[in-house]
Amino acid sequence: MNDMRIVEREVETKAVKISARNCQVYYGETHAIKDVNIDIEDKTVTAFIGPSGCGKSTFLRCLNRMNDTIDVARVEGEILLDGEDIYDPKVDPVQLRAKVGMVFQKPNPFPKTIYDNVAYGPRIHGLAGNKADLDVIVEKSLRRGAIWDEVKDRLDAPGTGLSGGQQQRLCIARAVATEPEVLLMDEPCSALDPIATAQVEELIDELREQYSVVIVTHSMQQAARVSQKTAFFHLGNLVEFGETGQIFTNPQDPRTESYITGRIG
Numbered sequence: 542m543n544d545m546r547i548v549e550r551e552v553e554t555k556a557v558k559i560s561a562r563n564c565q566v567y568y569g570e571t572h573a574i575k576d577v578n579i580d581i582e583d584k585t586v587t588a589f590i591g592p593s594g595c596g597k598s599t600f601l602r603c604l605n606r607m608n609d610t611i612d613v614a615r616v617e618g619e620i621l622l623d624g625e626d627i628y629d630p631k632v633d634p635v636q637l638r639a640k641v642g643m644v645f646q647k648p649n650p651f652p653k654t655i656y657d658n659v660a661y662g663p664r665i666h667g668l669a670g671n672k673a674d675l676d677v678i679v680e681k682s683l684r685r686g687a688i689w690d691e692v693k694d695r696l697d698a699p700g701t702g703l704s705g706g707q708q709q710r711l712c713i714a715r716a717v718a719t720e721p722e723v724l725l726m727d728e729p730c731s732a733l734d735p736i737a738t739a740q741v742e743e744l745i746d747e748l749r750e751q752y753s754v755v756i757v758t759h760s761m762q763q764a765a766r767v768s769q770k771t772a773f774f775h776l777g778n779l780v781e782f783g784e785t786g787q788i789f790t791n792p793q794d795p796r797t798e799s800y801i802t803g804r805i806g
């Protein structure tokens with residue numbers, strides 16, 4: 542009986558949050574993403590893995606139109622957020638990026654106070670009616686970023702004065718402050734030590750209760766620890782996508798197997 546329940550949990554499917562349909566990305570003549578189709582679930586951590594240059598960051602950037610900021614990049618196909626095409630001309634990319642937040646490899650706090658780093662998004666999107674509302678949002682976001690206790694007595698200090706791991710958690714707090722629905726993270730722990738990495742991983746696990754989280758990682762241990770779904774990319778192709786446990790223990794494609802056993806990449 543117990544065993545049955547465990548099996549049910551493992552195959553539980555969540556609502557689809559983002560779908561890519563025949564997605565292609567070109568940088569000039571370079572075809573960097575080749576006909577990718579994927580359904581990314583809500584309230585799930587999805588890991589993107591694959592060798593350097595395979596297109597993980599490029600595809601991640603399709604999901605909140607960050608490729609728009611790269612002149613030579615051209616995106617084709619459809620990316621649907623809750624069934625709506627985010628590349629529709631009606632969609633405002635700034636509003637979109639509040640809904641689909643992003644955390645980068647290198648912590649990049651604004652040259653502002655800790656408070657203003659977090660308050661910036663809610664201010665520009667008009668999420669707070671007054672200072673008291675904003676204070677509530679800032680505290681809630683810093684708590685969600687698992688950094689409130691470390692900074693609550695120095696909210697007026699510059700964000701850039703924090704340690705690397707604290708800066709990254711501040712950036713996560715900044716990203717969640719606009720109440721996103723999806724959080725994209727491109728190697729968020731690569732500049733962090735093992736302790737800060739463990740803190741951010743724990744945080745990612747908590748964020749999953751509320752958001753759809755997509756994380757690019759070079760660490761297969763990290764992918765195995767934090768994700769429920771894993772997508773393996775190779776030379777611009779999405780080679781295999783499935784339950785993380787299955788991808789790591791029973792990959793269906795020889796390219797996935799070579800990568801996870803360390804033969805390529």
Ligand SMILES: Nc1ncnc2c1ncn2[C@@H]1O[C@H](COP(=O)(O)OP(=O)(O)OP(=O)(O)O)[C@@H](O)[C@H]1O
Nearest residue numbers: 568571573592593594595596597598599600611613
């Ligand atoms: N701004 C750009 N202009 C031109 N080509 C680019 C640009 N960004 C990426 N590329 C190319 O697109 C391909 C995919 O790159 P991408 O950065 O998405 O890979 P990645 O999987 O994130 O690699 P890494 O693990 O090293 O971060 C590579 O061939 C890369 O050289």
Ligand SMILES: [Mg+2]
Nearest residue numbers: 597598599757
């Ligand atoms: Mg990358």
